[in-house]
Amino acid sequence: MKDIVRDGNKVLRQQAKKVEFPLSDENKKLAKDLMEYLTVSQDPKLCKKYNLRAGVGLAAPQVGQSKMMASVLVPNDEDESNPIFKDVIINPVILSNSVQRAALTEGEGCLSVDKDIPGFVHRSARITLKYTDVNGKEHTVRLKNYPAIVCQHEIDHLHGTLFYDHINPDDPFDKKDDDIFID
Numbered sequence: 139m140k141d142i143v144r145d146g147n148k149v150l151r152q153q154a155k156k157v158e159f160p161l162s163d164e165n166k167k168l169a170k171d172l173m174e175y176l177t178v179s180q181d182p183k184l185c186k187k188y189n190l191r192a193g194v195g196l197a198a199p200q201v202g203q204s205k206m207m208a209s210v211l212v213p214n215d216e217d218e219s220n221p222i223f224k225d226v227i228i229n230p231v232i233l234s235n236s237v238q239r240a241a242l243t244e245g246e247g248c249l250s251v252d253k254d255i256p257g258f259v260h261r262s263a264r265i266t267l268k269y270t271d272v273n274g275k276e277h278t279v280r281l282k283n284y285p286a287i288v289c290q291h292e293i294d295h296l297h298g299t300l301f302y303d304h305i306n307p308d309d310p311f312d313k314k315d316d317d318i319f320i321d
């Protein structure tokens with residue numbers, strides 16, 4: 139399994155490059171590896187066996203590839219076999235987003251950031267996301283709350299942004315009346 143690049147490596151602060159279609163064999167393998175990391179890391183036995191940190195998303199720059207590609211696997215607690223969102227999003231663009239914000243109650247972490255950084259990461263509660271899948275098919279999807287947060291975290295990586303960039307340094311746990319918090 140590919141090594142995860144840590145904060146401090148400049149690749150995490152670069153604007154990733156658009157991916158050309160049809161995918162090269164190298165980019166097909168990258169897409170496969172990015173999703174494989176998530177599926178293996180979400181299997182308790184395999185996660186332990188390979189000593190991985192579990193993940194619900196992984197962006198190409200985190201494995202040293204400055205390309206606009208990220209895997210997202212948001213499981214459905216009620217039905218393992220039917221994830222809420224599972225795809226490799228290539229050249230993603232957020233077409234529109236709500237003013238209303240959503241944040242994980244627990245804050246966020248990142249496989250590329252070893253230290254815990256407390257604070258709310260307020261993101262758009264609802265987004266309309268356009269992306270291309272590995273087969274070159276374009277998708278436009280409306281996401282809200284948890285899957286919307288995960289996709290925004292990954293798309294941030296493609297633009298050189300890390301989760302803690304969004305935390306208010308003067309009041310890390312700031313709130314607004316209409317904020318949504320997700321457990």
Ligand SMILES: Cc1nc(NNC(=O)[C@H](CC2CCCC2)CN(O)CO)c(F)c(N2CCN3CCOC[C@@H]3C2)n1
Binds near residue numbers: 193197249250
């Ligand atoms: C929320 C969560 N973040 C986990 N890790 N961090 C990540 O995914 C980072 C990306 C997430 C951080 C906040 C938003 C996106 C990786 N990032 O750096 C990529 O850019 C988890 F692992 C996790 N879950 C819940 C679901 N569970 C299913 C069964 O398997 C264990 C798994 C644990 N939930």
Ligand code: NI
Binds near residue numbers: 248295
């Ligand atoms: Ni991350």
